[in-house]
Amino acid sequence: MNDSVTPASFVDRLVAAGVDFFTGVPCSLVGGVIAELERRRLYFGELREDAALGVAAGAYMAGKLPLVVMQNSGLGVSLNALGSLHLLYEMPALLLITWRGYEGKDAPEHLVMGAVLPRLLDLFEIPHRAPDPAAALADVDWAVGRMCETRKPVALLVRPGLFG
Amino acid sequence: MTVRDALAEITRHLGDEVCVASNGYMSRAAFGARDSEASFYMIGSMGLASSIGLGVALAKPTRRVVVFDGDGNVLMNPGALASIAAAAPANLLHVCLDNGAHASTGGQRTISDRVQLDALARAAGYRWVGRVETAAALAAEAPAFVEREGPAFLLVKVALGPDGPPGARIPFTPVEMTARMRRALGAR
Numbered sequence: 001m002n003d004s005v006t007p008a009s010f011v012d013r014l015v016a017a018g019v020d021f022f023t024g025v026p027c028s029l030v031g032g033v034i035a036e037l038e039r040r041r042l043y044f045g046e047l048r049e050d051a052a053l054g055v056a057a058g059a060y061m062a063g064k065l066p067l068v069v070m071q072n073s074g075l076g077v078s079l080n081a082l083g084s085l086h087l088l089y090e091m092p093a094l095l096l097i098t099w100r101g102y103e104g105k106d107a108p109e110h111l112v113m114g115a116v117l118p119r120l121l122d123l124f125e126i127p128h129r130a131p132d133p134a135a136a137l138a139d140v141d142w143a144v145g146r147m148c149e150t151r152k153p154v155a156l157l158v159r160p161g162l163f164g
Numbered sequence: 165m166t167v168r169d170a171l172a173e174i175t176r177h178l179g180d181e182v183c184v185a186s187n188g189y190m191s192r193a194a195f196g197a198r199d200s201e202a203s204f205y206m207i208g209s210m211g212l213a214s215s216i217g218l219g220v221a222l223a224k225p226t227r228r229v230v231v232f233d234g235d236g237n238v239l240m241n242p243g244a245l246a247s248i249a250a251a252a253p254a255n256l257l258h259v260c261l262d263n264g265a266h267a268s269t270g271g272q273r274t275i276s277d278r279v280q281l282d283a284l285a286r287a288a289g290y291r292w293v294g295r296v297e298t299a300a301a302l303a304a305e306a307p308a309f310v311e312r313e314g315p316a317f318l319l320v321k322v323a324l325g326p327d328g329p330p331g332a333r334i335p336f337t338p339v340e341m342t343a344r345m346r347r348a349l350g351a352r
Binding site: 047089 | 184204207208209210212213214217218219220221222223224227247338339341342345346349350351
């Protein structure tokens with residue numbers, strides 16, 4: 001990708017859309033986004049992705065609209081929380097998932113999850129988009145609108161280069 | 165002292181606290197002891213009751229939150245002890261009812277007879293950590309505990325059993341539980 005969206009404009013759009021609780025586990029592909037959230041004192045770093053989903057669930061019940069950052073490796077850790085907490089109890093969360101192993105070009109530990117990521121989300125009936133830079137901000141609005149409407153998680157997949 | 169006895173003793177000191185109960189046996193026992201609009205019964209996602217309680221505590225600092233956890237749950241997500249201690253929410257109380265077993269799945273032993281979970285919480289850095297092993301000790305501690313500045317961790321050693329279900333099945337659907345907790349917390 002030649003173009004990119006800045007972390008600041010991405011976070012601005014999330015906040016404008018109503019997202020007001022940010023947690024997760026880092027990935028280098030969203031390092032800039034996490035740094036921007038930390039600069040604004042909006043980010044609560046968690047230790048495991050499923051724990052981050054638990055924190056997000058609690059925050060949602062307390063009136064927040066949460067986002068959970070994770071690498072796609074963390075989606076594997078998260079499947080039971082998604083299945084038996086968020087999807088079951090109808091709790092929205094914007095999953096910002098980095099797509100390591102995209103097109104098979106990455107370190108070996110990312111290749112299996114990288115190959116199945118969209119299909120895994122399809123299996124769990126979690127709507128997802130992997131925006132190009134030009135569509136990223138509009139897709140934030142789509143994701144927030146969809147998760148508020150369905151009260152279930154929605155995923156935005158971050159391919160390498162989205163944030164430069 | 166059983167889980168039910170311990171929950172009855174603690175919950176009689178509670179008012180409008182948010183309660184989060186871990187899955188299985190614990191949720192049914194907690195529901196049997198005391199229900200309120202601000203009670204959440206986790207039926208799946210084992211290990212995450214403490215994380216859910218942390219999320220409520222962080223997002224709603226004006227409400228006190230009590231997590232009713234079990235030894236199996238704490239051992240499944242011990243990182244939550246570290247996360248809670250580091251975040252240090254003053255409004256979070258964490259109770260671990262330790263029967264040394266996975267009561268919901270037939271009483272298989274956990275390792276809490278060899279790994280002291282109160283010592284883990286203390287090492288993580290909870291503001292206050294206590295351990296009680298008798299009904300008398302719990303009765304003495306409970307009124308003070310519910311007033312403590314968090315994060316506070318109370319390990320209550322309980323006996324396994326009695327046989328049979330610890331309480332009625334939770335009558336609410338999961339979706340109803342989300343909705344009533346949001347109402348109780350004033351979420352729009």
